Amino acid sequence: MAAVESVGALWYYVLGTVFVAAFVCAQFLTGKPKYAIPSKDRKKRLPPLMDCGVVPGLGGLVKFVKGPLSVMKEAYGKYGEVFTVPVGSKRMTFLIGPWASVHFFRGSDEVISQKEVYEFNVPTFGKGVVFDVDHRLRREQFKFFAEALRPAKMRSYVNQMVMEAELFFDKWGETGEIDILHELSSLIINTASRCLLGREVRENLFEEVYRQFHFLDMGMQPISVLFPYLPIKAHRDRDRARKEMSDIFMKIIKARRAQPADAAKEDDVLQTFVEARYSETYGGREMTPDEITGMLIAALFAGQHTSSITSTWTALYLFSEKYRHKFLPQLLQEQRDIIKEHGEELNYDILSKMDYLHRAMKEALRLHPPLIMLMRYVHEGFDAETSKGEKIHVPKGDIICTSPTFAHRLESVYSNSLEYDPHRFGPGREEDKKRPFSFIGFGGGRHSCMGETFAYMQVKVLMSVLLRKFDFELLSNNGAIPEPNYDAMVVGPRQPCKVRFTKKKSL
Numbered sequence: 361m362a363a364v365e366s367v368g369a370l371w372y373y374v375l376g377t378v379f380v381a382a383f384v385c386a387q388f389l390t391g392k393p394k395y396a397i398p399s400k401d402r403k404k405r406l407p408p409l410m411d412c413g414v415v416p417g418l419g420g421l422v423k424f425v426k427g428p429l430s431v432m433k434e435a436y437g438k439y440g441e442v443f444t445v446p447v448g449s450k451r452m453t454f455l456i457g458p459w460a461s462v463h464f465f466r467g468s469d470e471v472i473s474q475k476e477v478y479e480f481n482v483p484t485f486g487k488g489v490v491f492d493v494d495h496r497l498r499r500e501q502f503k504f505f506a507e508a509l510r511p512a513k514m515r516s517y518v519n520q521m522v523m524e525a526e527l528f529f530d531k532w533g534e535t536g537e538i539d540i541l542h543e544l545s546s547l548i549i550n551t552a553s554r555c556l557l558g559r560e561v562r563e564n565l566f567e568e569v570y571r572q573f574h575f576l577d578m579g580m581q582p583i584s585v586l587f588p589y590l591p592i593k594a595h596r597d598r599d600r601a602r603k604e605m606s607d608i609f610m611k612i613i614k615a616r617r618a619q620p621a622d623a624a625k626e627d628d629v630l631q632t633f634v635e636a637r638y639s640e641t642y643g644g645r646e647m648t649p650d651e652i653t654g655m656l657i658a659a660l661f662a663g664q665h666t667s668s669i670t671s672t673w674t675a676l677y678l679f680s681e682k683y684r685h686k687f688l689p690q691l692l693q694e695q696r697d698i699i700k701e702h703g704e705e706l707n708y709d710i711l712s713k714m715d716y717l718h719r720a721m722k723e724a725l726r727l728h729p730p731l732i733m734l735m736r737y738v739h740e741g742f743d744a745e746t747s748k749g750e751k752i753h754v755p756k757g758d759i760i761c762t763s764p765t766f767a768h769r770l771e772s773v774y775s776n777s778l779e780y781d782p783h784r785f786g787p788g789r790e791e792d793k794k795r796p797f798s799f800i801g802f803g804g805g806r807h808s809c810m811g812e813t814f815a816y817m818q819v820k821v822l823m824s825v826l827l828r829k830f831d832f833e834l835l836s837n838n839g840a841i842p843e844p845n846y847d848a849m850v851v852g853p854r855q856p857c858k859v860r861f862t863k864k865k866s867l
């Protein structure tokens with residue numbers, strides 16, 4: 361698996377600092393020379409424009425390149441929940457917190473869309489899927505995602521996750537030192553391959569697919585955001601890998617489709633795509649093998665780095681010097697109680713009862729969402745409403761942004777917001793429930809994450825197997841939590857994340 365620092369292609373994977381810097385440079389280089397606010401929008405109360413010096417577009421660009429989080433911090437302090445940063449010839453309007461971001465999450469694709477800000481992913485996902493199609497076709501394709509990831513299917517995925525986790529940790533031995541981010545990334549690519557790409561890939565073609573996936577990953581460089589088709593080696597390797605992937609899946613899909621109707625079917629995301637049919641608007645046809653390949657690549661990227669990072673942060677907090685004494689005993693007790701009731705087995709229903717582990721993961725995701733900024737392009741102006749009830753008009757042509765990282769640290773929403781405290785989601789407190797869109801680690805509303813249950817299950821499987829089998833101690837930084845690596849496209853902990861494990865005698 362490629363290092364997290366070099367990841368690439370899922371649409372929202374590119375929302376870290378590197379991407380934002382590249383994206384705003386693109387806007388600077390390619391935009392028209394004036395902030396083009398339509399005249400009907402100009403008459404309304406517009407968001408305050410951040411003071412970025414005598415050449416605002418350039419000033420905004422410089423601020424962004426230093427890091428979007430510092431821009432947000434400065435502007436939020438001065439202007440509040442809604443503000444615009446001039447970047448080159450474009451306006452980036454921020455909607456911060458659960459009040460202002462309502463429209464971001466609820467607005468229709470026709471009014472605010474992802475396509476314009478994420479379409480440079482087309483060479484990686486391929487033609488004819490996701491950002492290379494109009495909204496209607498995309499909606500049909502996303503119904504196939506929803507079908508593949510619905511809870512009923514999750515039961516069999518969870519069994520496969522458990523099998524992979526047992527196999528993986530059995531190889532660890534009695535004691536040792538590992539980089540936990542590296543190890544969990546490897547395990548997650550194994551489980552994701554099995555559940556998403558299918559048995560044929562996991563059992564026979566894993567090395568080959570993994571190699572091609574690596575080239576796709578490396579094919580998304582910051583320059584790719586500006587010029588996705590620039591003739592550089594990384595892009596040539598990416599294009600070759602995309603074709604290889606298509607050839608590999610063409611054969612698998614053909615074989616699966618050639619099976620007799622009464623043959624036993626595989627239980628994986630690939631099979632859902634193989635059987636899916638578009639509506640009559642598109643002739644009721646099957647997906648082509650190339651479309652299926654694109655959808656699988658998107659799903660693989662969606663689950664891989666986000667889940668590896670979230671499981672790593674969860675482990676780091678629980679094994680850290682500061683928090684292990686406070687929270688680990690309760691988590692271990694939860695495992696003992698579950699074992700007392702259900703034995704050693706792990707399945708979907710049993711994992712669903714691990715409320716405390718669930719909150720421990722959710723709290724890690726609150727403090728460290730791997731996707732630090734989400735964006736849309738505004739096709740029709742709309743009013744955003746602040747917590748004070750002020751209406752501020754966001755004009756057509758703006759790029760709107762919201763930030764899980766920033767919103768999750770607002771004291772107005774989460775008490776003592778910088779502290780790791782899984783109990784904040786527990787009965788009696790439920791700080792995330794007081795207002796919709798307070799917790800946006802999985803996005804929210806219209807385009808909220810379709811893999812949320814999958815991700816919780818995946819992280820809970822590996823954490824419960826780990827907790828049952830081993831004791832841990834965080835070694836890096838003298839046992840303190842590492843800093844986030846904001847240079848990465850998907851923001852995870854800065855490595856090394858060295859941990860010592862020792863096999864348990866008993867739980």
Ligand code: HEM
Pocket residue numbers: 372474502505509659660662663664666667670725729730731734735800801802803804806807808809810811812814815
């Ligand atoms: C901890 C792990 C994960 C995190 C933090 C996460 C986060 C997110 C976020 C923030 C979005 C919204 C993006 C936006 O609004 O622009 C999203 C969308 C999405 N995620 Fe995830 N994700 C995770 C795991 C997964 C997994 C495992 C899958 C699939 C197997 C998946 C599939 C998707 C899909 C298909 C969408 C697009 C939904 C749409 O546009 O309608 N994600 N995810």
